[in-house]
Amino acid sequence: MPGTNLTREEAQERARLLTVDAYEIDLDLSGAQEGGTYRSVTTVRFDSAEAGAQTFIDLVAPAVHEVELNGKTLDVAAVFRDSRITLPHLAAGSNELKVVADCSYTNTGEGLHRFVDPVDQQAYLYTQFEVPDARRVFASFEQPDLKATFRFTVKAPSGWTVISNSPTPEPADDVWSFEPTPRISTYITALIAGPYHSVHSSYEKDGQSVPLGIYCRPSLAEYLDADAIFDVTRLGFEWFQEKFDYAYPFAKYDQLFVPEFNAGAMENAGAVTIRDQYVFRSKVTDAAYETRAETILHELAHMWFGDLVTMEWWNDLWLNESFATYTSIACLSYAEGSQWPHSWTTFANSMKTWAYRQDQLPSTHPIMADISDLDDVLVNFDGITYAKGASVLKQLVAYVGMDEFFKGVQAYFKAHAFGNTRLSDLLGALEETSGRDLKTWSKAWLETAGINILRPEIETDGEGRVTSFAVLQEAPALPAGAKGEPTLRPHRIAIGCYDLDESGKLVRTDRIELDVDGERTVVPFPAGTARPAVVLLNDDDLSYAKVRLDEESLRVVTEHLGDFAESLPRALCWASAWDMTRDGELATRDYLSLVLSGVGKESDIGVVQSLHRQVKMALDLYSAPEWREAGLTQWTEATLAHLRAAEPGSDHQLAWARAFAATARNPQQLDLLRSLLDGSEAIEGLAVDTELRWAFVQRMAATGLLDEDEIAAEYERDRTAAGERHAAAARAARPSEEAKAEAWASVVESDKLPNSLQEAVIGGFVQTDQHELLAPYTERFFAAVKDVWDSRSHEMAQQVAIGLYPALQVSQETLDATDAWLASAEPSAALRRLMSESRSGVERALRARAADAAAATA
Secondary structure, three states: OOOOOOEHHHHHHHHHHEEEEEEEEEEEOOOOOOOOEEEEEEEEEEEEOOOOOOEEEEOOOOEEEEEEEOOEEOOHHHHEEOOEEEEOOOOOEEEEEEEEEEEEOEOOOOEEEEEEOOOOOOEEEEEEOOOOOHHHOOOEOOOOOOOEEEEEEEEOOOOOEEEEOOOOOOOEOOEEEOOOOOOEOHHHOOEEEEOOEEEEEEEEEOOEEEEEEEEEOHHHHHHOOHHHHHHHHHHHHHHHHHHHOOOOOOOOEEEEEEOOOOOOEEOOOOEEEEEHHHOOOOOOOHHHHHHHHHHHHHHHHHOOEOOOEEEOOHHHHHHHHHHHHHHHHHHHHHOOOOOOOOHHHHHHHHHHHHHHHHOOOOOOOOOOOOOOEHHHHHOOOOHHHHHHHHHHHHHHHHHHOHHHHHHHHHHHHHHHOOOEEOHHHHHHHHHHHHOOOOHHHHHHHHOOOOOOEEEEEEEEOOOOEEEEEEEEEEOOOOOOOOOOOOOOOOEEEEEEEEEEOOOOOEEEEEEEEEEEOOOEEEOOOOOOOEOOOEEEEEEOOOOOOEEOOOHHHHHHHHHHHHHEOOHHHHHHHHHHHHHHHHOOOOOHHHHHHHHHHHHHHOOOHHHHHHHHHHHHHHHHHHOOHHHHHHHHHHHHHHHHHHHHHOOOOOHHHHHHHHHHHHHOOOHHHHHHHHHHHHOOOOOOOOOOOHHHHHHHHHHHHHOOOOOHHHHHHHHHHOOOHHHHHHHHHHHHHOOOHHHHHHHHHHHHHOOOOOHHHHHHHHHHHOOOOOHHHHOOHHHHHHHHHHHHHHHOOHHHHHHHHHHOOOOOOOOHHHHHHHHHHHHHOOOOHHHHHHHHHHHHHHHHHHHHHHHHHHHHHO
């Protein structure tokens, strides 16, 4: 991470000393078309609690020309070191600082990112500041609790548009002078500049009028479905303002689809940046539109929770992200007019599986993580912070009641608007409105790590009537290396009782909601009642726990998983089966059989696509090596059969086409890909459009059927930024020593690639069918990774550390090599965490393979 690593103690001391009033930031971006550096002039006014005190301001810049404090020019060489400018001899009360520097454009998606569109050769800029990267653009007190107002003045090339947190002014001589923002944190300030295309509208309600804008590059304008994006945005405005009882707190709301964005989106106040892959160039399934809608609503929720009221320090990052995740899913599920009322199904089948995976790694941590410095927070944007936290908030809503929850949130916003808070501030508000003591709940759920397992204990008499029913709770030992102790927790759950109806559907016949606490909780089930066919713990997915089925329920579900009348119980059973496969409790071959027996009846396209990914992962990593090819053959034949049988033009047809393309292996299957690509064969309703073409091209390249000239010809058809990424991935995917060496050198031995191309090359390089070809790179990875980490920016280094770890080399040798590296390399805590997580994946795969092999002989 470029720059000194700010610690929590330093931030607390600086916050004790300083109150920041206002920034005025003057940037000269007139040379942005050529790149290089730009002039940054920062004037900041702040108060000091002590006369004569010393502090520092943050700045990452190749050159600092002037530092003036309270009218006195300081010696730059004496006060500027690494990423800090020392500020000595502060005045009591008001101080004024001016810093003149040259700052750098980046190609890493951090700071002020510069991208040149291959279509029009125009440069496009945007900022990304979370966590500590505002300091790459202007001198700043880079911590969330030193809020201030920000006035940006920007000189830009003629013909450009500049967007920031405040409404966009009319430029004068290509200078854009913005009004000051409300008091906000440094990390949510923003500047986006370039010849962007835009569409404008507004949100109107009871005299309120909020200007809305959507921006993208002109080369994507023909694909921009602005009306659909505005519809989702208005849905969120309507629902959030009602639930939060607080009007949208900023002057306008722009959403900017920007290139080479590392994350999904970023909640800059009034100027949200979103990855422009969400401007769909080709047909996608409804699951992609749902994911985009959730992202849009997630960032909109942050305007209140995160931007209006902001965490004091990053240990409450989870609350920021979990609240936005929970409320975005809740809005999609409950808001009148939503197209995706089934969004808790998607959450259960995708985000919660991410959380369960993260919570079983050696890096598992309490939801309220102990964040001691910036390094800690940079690797903490994980499944616990987002998905487990959101699950626990859903549990909290069930525990206190939804009305009481939102009443507490309303009081919280009103009390702390434009300020900073801690978790205790929110819990205190919720205790007031609900009457519940949340201290014990908080300690159990937020301050402990790990996951619980819930199992039903059902006894029946000789005629199948229930004589006793209890829920057993386990707290498995935490993974080796994890901190903390196993913890039993209070769970608010629903228990669903399901029976087959006359049409063969599994329908819920009864629902019991209760609190589960301790090792054994008796369920109030009427004695003498006939045992249901399926007993599903945590029905409606109210809590966060691994759930197991009793023997009879498992038998029925195995035969009828696709027959649940509703999507959520199906998703919960699919998720449980996947979890059992990862834990080695269900053999990969049996998981494949289960999916093949039920996926054809699965109506939820998001669940279908999750199953596609999970089956492929299970076959690649968790299957016994001697059976793997047979399993892959069985799966590939099934994907083709489903592709041919799917309704023409349907989402299912497209999803099966992509699944088939990811695994096609024998000559006939690969010939079909080529025939679909060149148009000599067609499948009714299947549009082989730009993105699907690239899926076919990449598989054919990975199997050695396309050479460099053919890949280049495909790029000529699609000379866009996306086409450049796809072509880079296809080149790296080729099964030759030369292709692998070239890809490796471009990523590891050079740092010239921008973030998006580096990611594409890594994705192409790692091919699951090329185990032997990639084996020599294990040793090279361990030799190189620490130098990469120490010399690259966080985002770029993390791509390499995670993406090139030899996860496909599932062997004891890989574990031993990792252990030897961990023992000798002296990595930073952040890199040690990432390497330990990757090691855990190999260890899990070894256990699952052993379970799969054992199933073959059972």
